[in-house]
Amino acid sequence: MTTAQSDARADAARLVTGELVDLLTRGVAGSGRTACHSPLTGEPLAELPEATEEDVAAAFARARAAQADWARRPVRRRAAVLLRFHDLLLRRQDEVLDLIQLETGKARLHAHEEVQAVAMAARHYGRRAPAYLRPRRHAGAFPVLTHVTELRHPRGVVGHISPWNYPLELSAGDALPALVAGNAVVMKPDTETALTALWARRLLIDAGLPEDVLGIVLGEGPVVGPLVVRHADYVTFTGSTRTGREVAERAGARLIGASLELGGKNALVVLDDADLDKAAAGAVRACFSSAGQLCISAERVFVQERVADEFVRRFVERTRALRLGAPLAYGTDFGSLSSRAQLDTVVRHVEDAVAGGAEVLAGGRPRPDLGPYFYEPTILTGVRPPMLACEAETFGPVVAVYRFADDEEVIARANDTTFGLNSSIWSGNARRARRMAARLRTGTVNINEAYAAAYGSVQAPMGGMGDSGLGRRHGAEGILKYTEPQTVAHQRLLPMAPSLGLDDRGYAALMTRSLKALKTLRFR
Incomplete structure (x- = not known):
């Protein structure tokens, strides 16, 4: 073993203690056992819970029960959790930088890029979520007579499947807009970088997120991934184009939406x-x-x-x-x-x-x-x-x-x-x-x-075209994808039908004149 490997082994033993693993896995479903490894040594870092089919179903059931109360909180209270998370992340960044390096092997500055990206997302959605999600007035079918409001409802429980290469940014970073939109999230991070995702979950709980609103399930991707898609109300996935097609196919069969960031050249x-x-x-x-x-x-x-x-x-x-x-x-x-x-x-x-x-x-x-x-x-x-x-x-x-x-x-x-x-x-x-x-x-x-x-x-917005995926993260699209739009149209005074003694022919003539007038007056 090289000197660098010996140093990495010593760092892992010092930092990834049994007490830390117990803290991070508290409340994480898993009847089996699995392990994550460090690429710096090739050796195991920690033993972690491995989810069975029943464990995944139980995680979604807990998330679904917790989501209703979370969604009832005013959006500004949910956003406040993200802003507290932002501060905790920057204050305690050395903890997660160590974990990212031990789990991925990347240089520390590249690990810090993840901290930067997640802090930016937390700040942005913590400040802008109320505006993105507020009810919006739209022009109705007829001025004055039709009052139209667009509402945004959370989808429910989002299934989030994240890869190993950016374990903080692509787990917590993508979960933040889903959470502040009022959803619960059940996340399946890659097992080899699960400690980072588990740490981020614990930090969000410390920031005020109810524990069951963000669940984590671990296990082999081909086994646990399809179970996540089976139970979710919406799915996000980052990974290979081949696997992304499978996720999209499974989501499509259930008529649920999916957002996919896939490969690139x-x-x-x-x-x-x-x-x-x-x-x-x-x-x-x-x-x-x-x-x-x-x-x-x-x-x-x-x-x-x-x-x-x-x-x-x-x-x-x-x-x-x-x-x-x-x-x-x-x-x-x-x-x-x-x-x-x-x-x-x-x-x-x-x-x-x-x-x-x-x-x-x-x-x-x-x-x-x-x-x-x-x-x-x-x-x-x-x-x-x-x-x-x-x-x-x-x-x-x-x-x-x-x-x-x-x-x-x-x-x-x-x-x-x-x-x-x-x-x-x-x-x-x-x-x-x-x-x-x-x-x-x-x-x-x-x-x-x-x-x-x-x-x-x-x-x-950020995302791919062609074989690089569907949907976008960041900006308005990055949060609105986690919502269901609802149009509420309130018709007043007159119905959208013949009235005031008009027969069908008279109503059609009136509507024709009205439509021409609206165009002339440049109504949109």
Whole structure:
């Protein structure tokens, strides 16, 4: 065992105590037992409850019973829980940063991105939920005579299935708008990163959330996931496109809604008027944050020919200078992959590319001296079909660099994928970059930033097109999806039918004249 692994083992023993696990799993359904592991050592971190079919049903029953009272609370009281959670999260962030690193292997700064994202979401929905959810007046069928109000009701119990790569942001962060909208949530986080989700649940309870309003069930995804969909009134899922299709199919069969954020093969475009130092630094963030295990990270870098040689030189230089490691402290740039399966995928994609004639410009090898699943940040050139790294999502620290001649070419090539999650454009000409952004088929586009500008703008929607998913998180769409709209129309004085002695022909003539008049008067 390496020194780094010995240190990680000692940290795990010191931080993940039996008392902590007992506290975090209090009230968590599970008749069986399962375990989570640390990628920094490959060893178990904790033994956790594993839910059976009966346990999942019981968790939903408790959530459903608690939801009615929670929904009756005024929205401002529910929002106050999010604002208290925001403060507790920032105050106690070191606790969860340690857990995120132990469970994912990512560098501490990348773990802190999760804290930032969840705090932003808590602040936004804590402040704006009353406005998003307030009753809204609409123009009625006829002015004065028809009074119309739109109400927003919670859906009930939301089933939330979250992945391992961002265990705080994609568990708690996505649950917050569902909760403040008056729903209960039953969450199934990935078992390997369950401690982080359990910690977030306990912090929300400390902030005033009733315990049964947020339940957690643990177990194998193919077993517990379908049970969550079976009992939920609405489903959110973040993960692979293949599994997302299965979730959507099961939700559709029950006629319940679903929101899905799925895979990506995201493009980063460097135009010939870009600041190359900033673009190279941005490309490092775009490609290698959280060891590339980020749905919105870049796996394809397109560089305009005139600046390609100089950009690649700077990009390679910065990549080779990254400090690898994941001590429970700031100071490293690049952490571990999260599992043997992820490492095997990365190795297979790089070896396949090299065998097909691709060239490794940086990285390209595992680093067992640092930990069992470390792999160097890798830049490839000469990648082309049918290489795995060309079209399939690697979801690791591997990026292919391509050259292009002009804007039309790169737009076509960037869009030549079934995915459509995120893209990044680097340019010194804002107008040119914005024109290009409008033509890229991705849910978010960042100009002179990797991914954080769009994702961190929580008033604006974030999500994917094509095989990258359905629905959006953040902004109005991110909370209203957790509600059922209801239109209440109150007709006054006259009915929407013949009256005042008019026969059918006379009523139809009156309605025709009225409709023409309303258009002339520019009524909407």
